[in-house]
Amino acid sequence: MAMVPLTGAEVPAAEAPTGPSLAAKIDNHPAARPQVGLSQADLVYEELVEGGLTRYVAVWHSAVPAEVGPIRSIRPMDPEIVAPLGGIIAYSGGRPPFVAMMQATEVHNAIHGGADDRFMFRTRDRRAPHNVLLRAPEIVAEYTELAPPAPQFTYAAQPTAPAAGVSAAGIDADFSRESTRQWRWDAASGTYLRSQRGAADADASGARIAATNVVTLHVQIDWSYGDVPRTVVVGSGEAWVSTGGSVVTATWQKDAQASRIVLLDGAGQEVALAPGNTWIELVPTSGAVRIVE
DSSP states (O other): OEEOTTTOOEEOGGGSOOSOOEEEEEOOSGGGOSOBSGGGOSEEEEEEOGGGOEEEEEEESSOOOSEEBOBOOOOTTHHHHHGGGOSEEEEOOOOHHHHHHHHTSSSEEEETTSTTGGGEEEOTTSOTTSOEEEEHHHHHHHTTTSOOOOOSSEEOSSOHHHHHSEEOSEEEEESSSSOEEEEEEETTTTEEEEEETTEEOBOTTSOBOEESEEEEEEEOEEOTTTTSOEEOOSEEEEEEEEETTEEEEEEEEEOSTTSOOEEEOTTSOBOEEOSSOEEEEEEETTSEEEEEO
């Protein structure tokens, strides 16, 4: 048996995914919804951007859908989110300093309009700039020499939250007045179901966005880039880990750009997630996090 690095699932060695992970900067403007391929991501990081809106860094490895998107531009925190994964990051450009920061990592940069443009196209089903899609399997096949990702979290058959946390119906995360998120435990599916501003969230396939684990981090925002908020993910802060209908309070820490985020319980032991996909909500400390009983 082998462990799938970004979900913790145990599979026969012959079925284990190989090759690099694919990360992509995914639009979450209302005009960009429903997104393509989002329900199949192993990891999704949600971050604050301009105007109180959010965008995603979504990561695929165990299952790569035919297309993903809409692809949008890079932000200054993205190198610190993506660097621990290696592999590929796809985006549609960005301000020159932010692109330079991303290109300074060891991650392969696939930029719309650049050398990998053949893997991206504009669909006629949506309006620009919310219409760039990526042919995901094709770009992964082009870079099979890149190393597979390392695990980003610890997983266990008996995860920490149900064993040491408290029962909870879900968690609410307010990034801003414009961007409120709700996750509710669904025992029938064994997952948390996602809503945005109180409305059920689904991707273009019609699949409801769901997560086995919801990791919510309270983060500082650096406003030194003017109107572009930079989520500070190198450092530490308060965290809440929701798994199996329970939530446990924790501390998150990330020591350097290339380091993964580590979740620690009150005894200093690493919090274990359940095998499955995970959403990471990077909620500003100016926002709010509420455990729903």
